[in-house]
Amino acid sequence: MEIKQHKFISPYFESDVSSTWLRGNHHGHSTRSDGTDEPLTIVRAYEEAGYDYFALSEHDLLLRLEELQPYTKMCVIPAVEVAAKDEQTLQYLGADRVLPALELTPKEIMDRVHQAGGLCIFNHPNFKPVHDYCTDQMLDTMEGIKGIEIYTGVIERLFGQALATNRWDYLLSKGWRIYGHATDDQHAREDQFIAWNCVQWPDSQAIHPKGIVDALSEGRFYASTGVSITKIEAKDNNKCISIESDADEVHWISRNGVVLKKVEGGSSTLTMKELRENHRLHNKELSEAFYVRIECFGRGNKMAWSQPFWIVSEE
Structure with missing residues (x-):
C-alpha cells in the first residue's frame, strides 16, 4: 500500500x-x-525589565494609547479584558472599542472581536473560583478562536495551578489552529515578569502594534516562564522540525x-519519518488534524512552549 506523504506547516519564518x-x-x-499600581508605574517597570x-x-475599560x-x-498594544455573561473573561487584543460587560457569551465576544479585526484570547481557562468557568462543552462552541492562555502567572499565586496546556491540547486535538499564550495577568508587583511571549519579528520592519497583534494571531511566537528559544524552524523541505534553546530537556508533544x-x-530535531515510526503515535494516518508542539524544561521549573506545527498531506 502506498504511504501518503506529509509535511510540517510551520508558523515561524523560514531560515x-x-x-x-x-x-x-x-x-x-x-x-x-x-490592579494595585498606577499605569505609568507598571509601564516603567516593564520597560526597565527589557520588554x-x-x-x-483593564477589565471592560480601554486605555487610550496616548495615556x-x-x-x-x-x-x-491597545487591549481590553472583556467579561462574558457567565463570568469568563476573554482578551480583546488590538482593541478599538469596549464591548458590553457581562452581557455576551464567550462565542459572541469572539465573533465581535474578529469582526473588528482584533485577536481574541481565552483567558486563564483554569480559573477555579467560578464554577464551570471553562468546560469542554463551552469550549466546543468557540471554533475559530485563535488564542488561549496556557500559563497565567497570577493564577499560581491565587490558586496554585497556573498551567493549562491540557485545555490547549483538547482544542488542538480537535484540529483547531489555536496558539498558546503565557502572561503575567499582573495585579500586584509580585505578579510581574513571571510569564511572557516572544514574537518573531523581521529585522527589516519597524515595530508597530498591528504587526505584533498579527504575529500573535498567526502563531509567530513562543511562550515562556524563563527558558529562551533562540531558533525554531521547519527545514529539509518541511520534513524536519529543529529547535535550539537554553533548556535542560526538550519534550515533543502530539495529539x-x-x-x-x-x-x-x-537542541533537538524531529523528522516526519521519525514521527511516522514513533510507537506512541496514535494516528498512523497523520491526518490534517494532527499536530506536534514542543515543551522546553529549564532549571527551577522554568519552561517554554513552541506553537504547534501542523501536519498536512502533500497531495
Missing part, C-alpha cells in the same frame, strides 16, 4: 528571514481596574498531550 525575538506581556491590570511590547488590559505610548519606548520523545539538552 533565510533575518529576525529577532520581541519580549512582551499583553495581559495585566493597573489601578484603572483592579519590547506591552499592554494593560501610555508617549512615556515608553515599548510598543503599546491529546501524548509525549512522543524526550531529549536531554536544549
